[in-house]
Amino acid sequence: MYEYTDFDEAFVRERVAEFRGQVERRLDGSLTEDEFKPLRLMNGLYLQLHAYMLRIAVPYGTLNGRQMRQFAYIADRWDRGYGHFTTRQNIQFNWPKLQDVPDMLEALADVQMHAMQTSGNCIRNVTADHFSGAATDEIADPRPTAELLRQWSTDHPEFTWLGRKFKIAVTGSEHDRAVIKAHDIGLRLVQDDDGNPGYEVLVGGGLGRTPMLGKVVREFLPKEHLLPYVEAILQVYNLIGRRDNKYKARIKILVHETGIDEIRRLVESTFQENLARFNGVNQEVFDRIEASFAAPEFEPVYDVTPAVDAGLRSWIDTNVADHREPHYAIVTISLKGIGETPGDATSDQMRIMAALAEEFAHDELRISHEQNVILPHVPRRHLAEIYRRLKDAGLATANIGLVSDIIACPGMDYCALATARSIPVAQKISETFADIDRQRDIGPLKIKISGCINACGHHHVGHIGILGLDRAGVENYQITLGGDGTETASIGERAGPGFAYDEIVPAVERLIEAYLDHRSEDTETFLEVYRRMGPAPFKAALYPEAEARSNAA
Amino acid sequence: MAKRFKPQIATGNDLLDGDVVYFTQGLKWSRFIGDAWIATNEEAAEVLQKEASKFPNDIVGVYLTDVAIDDEGRARPDHFREDFRMRGPSNRPEHGRPVERA
Numbered sequence: 001m002y003e004y005t006d007f008d009e010a011f012v013r014e015r016v017a018e019f020r021g022q023v024e025r026r027l028d029g030s031l032t033e034d035e036f037k038p039l040r041l042m043n044g045l046y047l048q049l050h051a052y053m054l055r056i057a058v059p060y061g062t063l064n065g066r067q068m069r070q071f072a073y074i075a076d077r078w079d080r081g082y083g084h085f086t087t088r089q090n091i092q093f094n095w096p097k098l099q100d101v102p103d104m105l106e107a108l109a110d111v112q113m114h115a116m117q118t119s120g121n122c123i124r125n126v127t128a129d130h131f132s133g134a135a136t137d138e139i140a141d142p143r144p145t146a147e148l149l150r151q152w153s154t155d156h157p158e159f160t161w162l163g164r165k166f167k168i169a170v171t172g173s174e175h176d177r178a179v180i181k182a183h184d185i186g187l188r189l190v191q192d193d194d195g196n197p198g199y200e201v202l203v204g205g206g207l208g209r210t211p212m213l214g215k216v217v218r219e220f221l222p223k224e225h226l227l228p229y230v231e232a233i234l235q236v237y238n239l240i241g242r243r244d245n246k247y248k249a250r251i252k253i254l255v256h257e258t259g260i261d262e263i264r265r266l267v268e269s270t271f272q273e274n275l276a277r278f279n280g281v282n283q284e285v286f287d288r289i290e291a292s293f294a295a296p297e298f299e300p301v302y303d304v305t306p307a308v309d310a311g312l313r314s315w316i317d318t319n320v321a322d323h324r325e326p327h328y329a330i331v332t333i334s335l336k337g338i339g340e341t342p343g344d345a346t347s348d349q350m351r352i353m354a355a356l357a358e359e360f361a362h363d364e365l366r367i368s369h370e371q372n373v374i375l376p377h378v379p380r381r382h383l384a385e386i387y388r389r390l391k392d393a394g395l396a397t398a399n400i401g402l403v404s405d406i407i408a409c410p411g412m413d414y415c416a417l418a419t420a421r422s423i424p425v426a427q428k429i430s431e432t433f434a435d436i437d438r439q440r441d442i443g444p445l446k447i448k449i450s451g452c453i454n455a456c457g458h459h460h461v462g463h464i465g466i467l468g469l470d471r472a473g474v475e476n477y478q479i480t481l482g483g484d485g486t487e488t489a490s491i492g493e494r495a496g497p498g499f500a501y502d503e504i505v506p507a508v509e510r511l512i513e514a515y516l517d518h519r520s521e522d523t524e525t526f527l528e529v530y531r532r533m534g535p536a537p538f539k540a541a542l543y544p545e546a547e548a549r550s551n552a553a
Numbered sequence: 554m555a556k557r558f559k560p561q562i563a564t565g566n567d568l569l570d571g572d573v574v575y576f577t578q579g580l581k582w583s584r585f586i587g588d589a590w591i592a593t594n595e596e597a598a599e600v601l602q603k604e605a606s607k608f609p610n611d612i613v614g615v616y617l618t619d620v621a622i623d624d625e626g627r628a629r630p631d632h633f634r635e636d637f638r639m640r641g642p643s644n645r646p647e648h649g650r651p652v653e654r655a
């Protein structure tokens with residue numbers, strides 16, 4: 001894992017000390033709220049509906065047992081004993097007190113973590129495939145790239161006050177687990193015909209009010225050109241991106257309004273100028289970073305005995321993926337227990353996950369954008385014991401990729417921007433489909449829920465997307481269908497009029513029944529049926545009265 | 554004809570813990586909506602806004618919001634957002650806020 005250098009360490013400590021002073025000056029009244037607010041946001045501190053919220057980056061989703069344990073400690077000492085993992089590979093604490101936040105940041109710095117770049121119009125926490133370094137289909141580990149971008153972007157003077165926030169995601173695999181097409185910049189590690197490493201570069205993706213998929217701006221960018229090229233994209237955006245309207249300020253709008261060909265021309269010419277300024281130091285830095293992401297020392301190969309216990313087998317089927325070493329596995333720990341809040345973990349659960357990583361899994365954990373926790377390097381001989389301990393901790397729900405593995409943003413239970421709740425909708429859907437056998441029969445299905453148009457719950461790329469709105473003072477839920485966040489990405493289409501809070505779960509049930517009625521064989525997934533048949537059968541299920549009327553006409 | 558005035562109260566968040574607070578007729582802040590000073594006309598609302606804004610180092614994000622009035626003449630949330638602010642997160646009842654004074 002990446003270890004802080006002396007520079008990193010000093011930098012993070014300085015920021016904590018600086019923020020401590022700022023909090024003191026706010027508390028004694030020498031800073032006004034208007035002065036203080038941008039300062040606290042730069043350190044990840046938001047004011048939500050009922051309390052402050054501290055958002056902490058887990059860079060590219062990677063952490064070790066000690067760091068996870070520190071989250072547990074922070075949750076117990078200064079918060080209410082739990083944390084919430086988000087779709088941006090962050091963790092949020094929902095109840096910090098203002099005067100305690102500097103101590104919380106100090107405790108984070110003790111384990112080489114911080115809360116910078118989790119807010120504001122800067123380059124945000126760079127995210128990466130949560131199976132990095134373990135996936136069977138990976139060309140190269142995307143995390144060194146993410147770390148390089150992090151070092152380059154942290155406090156970058158030119159890009160600290162962008163027109164709007166800026167999100168970058170990286171994957172090293174063909175199969176896109178990092179939703180790179182929904183990011184301002186998406187990077188995919190590829191090789192050219194001669195096997196040289198480089199990137200496919202996408203630009204202009206994003207969800208929110210105007211969802212768009214990223215477009216390829218460069219098919220092959222040699223690896224050593226990454227920073228001058230990404231910097232060129234940011235420069236073009238910074239220079240000609242709109243600042244007159246917050247809702248039109250993301251780079252996706254610029255790409256859309258200017259056209260990808262013109263953007264490419266501008267970026268390429270800026271890139272040529274940049275090249276001269278980059279003297280190769282970035283490559284030396286990259287090589288050092290890459291060395292720190294070397295794979296753990298894997299155990300020697302042995303024969304794996306198949307599991308006999310039925311519960312264990314079912315869990316292995318859904319929550320365990322193949323590892324690039326055949327006698328290893330990737331374990332996804334579901335934070336989607338039936339009826340639970342998606343992405344929440346108690347401090348006890350955090351400590352158990354930390355212990356499992358330390359004892360059995362080369363001391364590595366990951367946070368996925370789907371709000372689950374991953375043990376990326378697990379020798380298969382430990383699976384049974386890991387399952388047993390997870391089960392005792394209420395963490396063995398065998399539902400990864402199934403209907404109850406729902407993404408839900410905090411919504412109006414916490415978020416000040418929300419127009420409706422999202423968590424209770426997820427909880428109710430999960431309870432409705434509690435039976436795991438029924439879930440397995442339904443098969444792969446991604447439901448994603450956002451509590452407002454900002455789309456933190458990625459609803460546009462859910463097979464079934466749900467968006468909570470305020471319609472004349474009442475919660476109302478709009479459904480989108482056919483979204484997909486993988487390499488076959490698509491933006492979901494709106495199904496029709498929204499549903500009231502107590503109608504939304506039955507509506508989802510009708511959608512799933514329609515799917516089961518129309519699938520040609522058991523293996524045809526919800527998304528495949530939608531792509532084969534289009535929205536008609538699903539709309540008919542959602543709006544039976546309209547269907548009856550048109551049949552009568 | 555002038556639009557019928559909806560009763561309003563002033564609310565905000567405590568600077569220290571972020572908790573929801575309501576401005577009272579005693580020119581203090583309370584955690585209970587039932588204590589809130591209710592403005593029933595345009596002029597009263599202006600006074601309320603002015604008085605409630607005098608605590609910039611204790612209370613943040615102060616705003617006026619419409620309320621309903623219960624049988625005992627106390628303010629009650631008129632919109633579901635204010636209802637959630639009053640009650641705390643609905644997904645974790647154990648972290649709910651006390652709505653009434655114990």
Ligand code: SF4
Pocket residue numbers: 409410411412415416417418419450451452453454455456457
């Ligand atoms: S989608 Fe909206 S409600 Fe949900 S977390 Fe984002 S801003 Fe808040």
